[in-house]
Amino acid sequence: MSTTSDASPVEAGAAPSRPRPSGREPSSGRPRQGWRDTVAALPWIGPALLLIFGVVLFPAIVMFINSTRDISISGIDKGSVGLDNYVEVFSFPYFWPIFVRTIVWVVVVVGATVVISLGLAQILNKAFPGRRIVRLAVIIPWAASVVMTTMVVYYGLEPYFGIINTFLVDVGLVDTPEGYGWTRNPDTAFAWSIVVAVFVSLPFTTYTILAGLQTVPGEVLEAAKMDGAGPARTYFGVVLPQLRSALAVAVLINIINVFNSLPILKVMTGSIPGYDADTIMTLIFKYIQNQHKVDVASALSVVAFIIVIVIVAVYVRVVKPMKEV
Amino acid sequence: MKKSLRLGAAVALAATASLTLASCGFGGGNGGGDDAAGKTTLDLLVPSYSDNTQGLWEDVISGFEEENPDITVNLEVQSWDNLESVIATKIQGGEAPDIYNGGPFAGFAADGLLYPAEEVVSADTYSDFQESFLANAEVEGTAYALPFIASARALFVNNALLEQAGVTAPPTNWDELLDAATKVSALGGGIAGYGMPLGSEEAQAEAAVWLWGGGGTFGDESEITIDDPSNLPGAEQIKKMIDAGATQADPGSTDRSPLMDIFVQGQIGMQVGLPPTVGQIEENNPELDYSIVPIPTQDGGPFTLGVMDQLMAFQNDGDKQEAITAFLDYFYSADVYVPWVQAEGFLPVTKSGAEQLSGEEALAPFLEVLPDAQFYPSTNPKWSAADGAFKALFGQLQTKPAQDVLTEIQAQVDAG
Numbered sequence: 055m056s057t058t059s060d061a062s063p064v065e066a067g068a069a070p071s072r073p074r075p076s077g078r079e080p081s082s083g084r085p086r087q088g089w090r091d092t093v094a095a096l097p098w099i100g101p102a103l104l105l106i107f108g109v110v111l112f113p114a115i116v117m118f119i120n121s122t123r124d125i126s127i128s129g130i131d132k133g134s135v136g137l138d139n140y141v142e143v144f145s146f147p148y149f150w151p152i153f154v155r156t157i158v159w160v161v162v163v164v165g166a167t168v169v170i171s172l173g174l175a176q177i178l179n180k181a182f183p184g185r186r187i188v189r190l191a192v193i194i195p196w197a198a199s200v201v202m203t204t205m206v207v208y209y210g211l212e213p214y215f216g217i218i219n220t221f222l223v224d225v226g227l228v229d230t231p232e233g234y235g236w237t238r239n240p241d242t243a244f245a246w247s248i249v250v251a252v253f254v255s256l257p258f259t260t261y262t263i264l265a266g267l268q269t270v271p272g273e274v275l276e277a278a279k280m281d282g283a284g285p286a287r288t289y290f291g292v293v294l295p296q297l298r299s300a301l302a303v304a305v306l307i308n309i310i311n312v313f314n315s316l317p318i319l320k321v322m323t324g325s326i327p328g329y330d331a332d333t334i335m336t337l338i339f340k341y342i343q344n345q346h347k348v349d350v351a352s353a354l355s356v357v358a359f360i361i362v363i364v365i366v367a368v369y370v371r372v373v374k375p376m377k378e379v
Numbered sequence: 380m381k382k383s384l385r386l387g388a389a390v391a392l393a394a395t396a397s398l399t400l401a402s403c404g405f406g407g408g409n410g411g412g413d414d415a416a417g418k419t420t421l422d423l424l425v426p427s428y429s430d431n432t433q434g435l436w437e438d439v440i441s442g443f444e445e446e447n448p449d450i451t452v453n454l455e456v457q458s459w460d461n462l463e464s465v466i467a468t469k470i471q472g473g474e475a476p477d478i479y480n481g482g483p484f485a486g487f488a489a490d491g492l493l494y495p496a497e498e499v500v501s502a503d504t505y506s507d508f509q510e511s512f513l514a515n516a517e518v519e520g521t522a523y524a525l526p527f528i529a530s531a532r533a534l535f536v537n538n539a540l541l542e543q544a545g546v547t548a549p550p551t552n553w554d555e556l557l558d559a560a561t562k563v564s565a566l567g568g569g570i571a572g573y574g575m576p577l578g579s580e581e582a583q584a585e586a587a588v589w590l591w592g593g594g595g596t597f598g599d600e601s602e603i604t605i606d607d608p609s610n611l612p613g614a615e616q617i618k619k620m621i622d623a624g625a626t627q628a629d630p631g632s633t634d635r636s637p638l639m640d641i642f643v644q645g646q647i648g649m650q651v652g653l654p655p656t657v658g659q660i661e662e663n664n665p666e667l668d669y670s671i672v673p674i675p676t677q678d679g680g681p682f683t684l685g686v687m688d689q690l691m692a693f694q695n696d697g698d699k700q701e702a703i704t705a706f707l708d709y710f711y712s713a714d715v716y717v718p719w720v721q722a723e724g725f726l727p728v729t730k731s732g733a734e735q736l737s738g739e740e741a742l743a744p745f746l747e748v749l750p751d752a753q754f755y756p757s758t759n760p761k762w763s764a765a766d767g768a769f770k771a772l773f774g775q776l777q778t779k780p781a782q783d784v785l786t787e788i789q790a791q792v793d794a795g
Contacts, residue, residue: 127486128492129468130471142794230628232628235628235632238628238633325633327772328771328772328774344770345768345771346463346467
């Protein structure tokens, strides 16, 4: 912010550009100066503001508006209905089971991902022959499209010809010759979706933690060793606290990502009738796809939006992930 | 202070991420229209029936553009899964295609978006349609969609499996079907007696086969009646089949196409199929010893589920009516239309087309049952809600009481 403003010699030498809200001296010249600065900055921040408006605010506003309209199945707006769409969302008999399932989905996937990633990152942080190749291998699920990865698992789980089913039949774990309909039953399909979701979340999480591990100074570890700390003590007392900010980023982004994840569940549980394997995201999708209720889907999206903000807020408040160590 | 800033940053991050889903509703593209040279551009939105669909349409279009150099046709092919969301998005964005090939159309007609069929084809073409098909495209006495292709269903029977199980003749009524399917299932080794796809892909079709076969109905132009006592026998019979182990495992969530593949592989005794199934068997397992018989019903009476897809013309700017008429007249001329229908393995909806194809052996069993065809009440604006409700809920028959499922579907239709 320390702009060398040759254009305003009057102010030269005075404190830098912007008046801070907490600034103690509201001298008469300052606010106008700040306003002028903002105008001068507009050409530079303008495109960014436009972009933020265009891709973040505008769709959000349209979503809010749609959630209070009555939109026909072919997409014609038939006027305002107030909060009726929200009433429909909350009076849907399967809403609360779906809500609980969504929370389970987020907690289990993010939890499992972080725990596994902590281990993986630790391994990848050790020097061993072929480490570069192993590090590459961990990235691969990230590079492949989520839908592709899920489809591979989905077909593997198909009865009659799926490779996973055939394997399970061959080793005698499944006793029906055509295999078990893993993706045909809500509970198993949901469980397998969690497995896939953890698998595709691992690379990002592992690499974030790995980056965090590399900021842990060697001297600190050495000091811990000198003081006689064992491996477990060193890890939980020294390494883990230093990973706090890396973990904070990993967990936050994962929560949002996993909460909003549609493709895995859509592929894995798409053919299951009823609402026994749905999360809020797949329910939004079903409102649009099966019932063409864009209005109700928008209302549910707004609800989902609020839920994710609450989850994140609770996480930030309770865990205080960004507090300095 | 600092903490709240971070909370703010986290919330902003959450907002950005969760809005990606919301922003999916906006389709891009420019609306076409007329360009400077006075050329008319027609947008054509069609679903993909098979891998050939795109090529077939491209052939039609290039032939048409050669005859009508002042008209350009833009083709957009979508999968059936996406088609209805795509058209809804386009209409919402004011970019409806000029010609659209789809299923339910009554909602569009009710919203006043469509040209009456008579206004977008010449009198000759109009009178060439089979009357029963045209009647099925009428809303309050006016046809708003042009019959496009038809298909009928019949029971595909794996002769070898039935013989192995000691069943001498293909079943004609429910009792015989249950008996035959149970016997075939008892062969073991992953063999299923009857292939019952109640999964989301096309649950409404299997539902119609059973509910109508038991004397039920889905309603008519003005009313959708799923929760109707006449539908109960069919639903109960489905449960009976499942409980007797006469079907494959997990019928409630099995989709039709993958299950048909299993039939083609010779692992299923009987399954209801379509004309294209004949070609599919030919291509993938020509050795399969099978026959095609009418669908068994409760009392053994003749019945088939007819499905007709339609072409409809949207009133966009009002100045493309002539171009649309030119294109549709060209398409329905027997030389263009019949090869198209034949390549996709469907049944023609024009009189001239039926005449040309009457000698086709593979189509004979289907053309034969076509007079007894019953159609979905697709002229009812609520039909697409019913269609969606069947797809989402009907498979629950596997675990829930029949009456509960019918009630739940009806409730979703009434709410939609």
